[in-house]
Amino acid sequence: PGGAAPAARADRIPPEEQSLCELIIHVADYPELAAVIAEYLPLEMVSNLKCRQLITCALDAASHNSDLLEELLAEGESSAHVLEYAEALLSAPVKVSGREYSPKEAVQDLILGFWRNRLNRERKAILAKGSERSPEDAERRTQITYDLKSLRQWRTGREVIAIERATLEG
Numbered sequence: 001p002g003g004a005a006p007a008a009r010a011d012r013i014p015p016e017e018q019s020l021c022e023l024i025i026h027v028a029d030y031p032e033l034a035a036v037i038a039e040y041l042p043l044e045m046v047s048n049l050k051c052r053q054l055i056t057c058a059l060d061a062a063s064h065n066s067d068l069l070e071e072l073l074a075e076g077e078s079s080a081h082v083l084e085y086a087e088a089l090l091s092a093p094v095k096v097s098g099r100e101y102s103p104k105e106a107v108q109d110l111i112l113g114f115w116r117n118r119l120n121r122e123r124k125a126i127l128a129k130g131s132e133r134s135p136e137d138a139e140r141r142t143q144i145t146y147d148l149k150s151l152r153q154w155r156t157g158r159e160v161i162a163i164e165r166a167t168l169e170g
Contacts, residue, residue, distance in 0.1 A: 016117075017051040020110050023103050024058040025089040027068060030103045034062030040111045040161050042168065045118060053082045108154040115161055116151045119144045 013021075020037075027034050038059055046052040057075065061068040069090075072083040123144045126137045147164070150156040 011048075013048045013051060016110050016113050017046055017048050020046075020107065021051050021054050021085070022089055022092070023107050023110075024055055025068065025086055026103065027058045027062050031062050032104050033107050034059050036104060036107050036111070040108075040158060040165070041114060042165065045114050050082050050085055053079060054086055057082070057086075105154075108158075111161070112151050112154065112157045115157070115164065116148055119148055119151070119164075123148075 023030075024033055024037065037055065043052055043056060046055060053075075054072075057071040057079070058068050060066075061071040064071075069083070069086060072079050072086055075082070123141055126133060126141050126144075129137060147160045150160045
């Protein structure tokens with residue numbers, strides 16, 4: 001359907017995926033990030049292959065209580081480019097720190113953005129149908145508009161994500 005995530009690509013890294021990787025690379029310091037990502041962000045929504053593989057390894061490392069770089073090394077040759085990317089991210093300064101805005105809050109905001117992007121793509125696909133739209137399409141478009149407002153804050157957005165995710169998996 002029109003709301004599906006774009007096909008995973010190996011080259012261009014969207015800014016929100018870069019930001020997510022910059023945070024998840026520090027999963028050993030912030031293990032709560034893995035739980036939030038695992039619960040609220042289907043990895044199919046990550047379009048860049050390198051980012052998706054890094055996030056998957058970070059989630060595995062968190063679940064096994066192991067080191068992320070060791071997980072990447074265990075992947076072997078297939079993850080050499082991801083290991084290089086991870087090392088570059090680890091050597092860069094942490095961009096989100098301090099009391100005003102925690103890494104967990106930053107990840108939550110990024111996840112809200114992923115979902116807003118997905119719903120906006122779905123809404124555009126419905127609008128592109130023009131005169132071919134059905135009553136169900138009109139109802140879905142109304143729901144998407146309402147959901148987009150809820151996805152501005154984590155408190156209300158996580159409920160929308162839970163419902164959307166159940167629909168995707170259902």
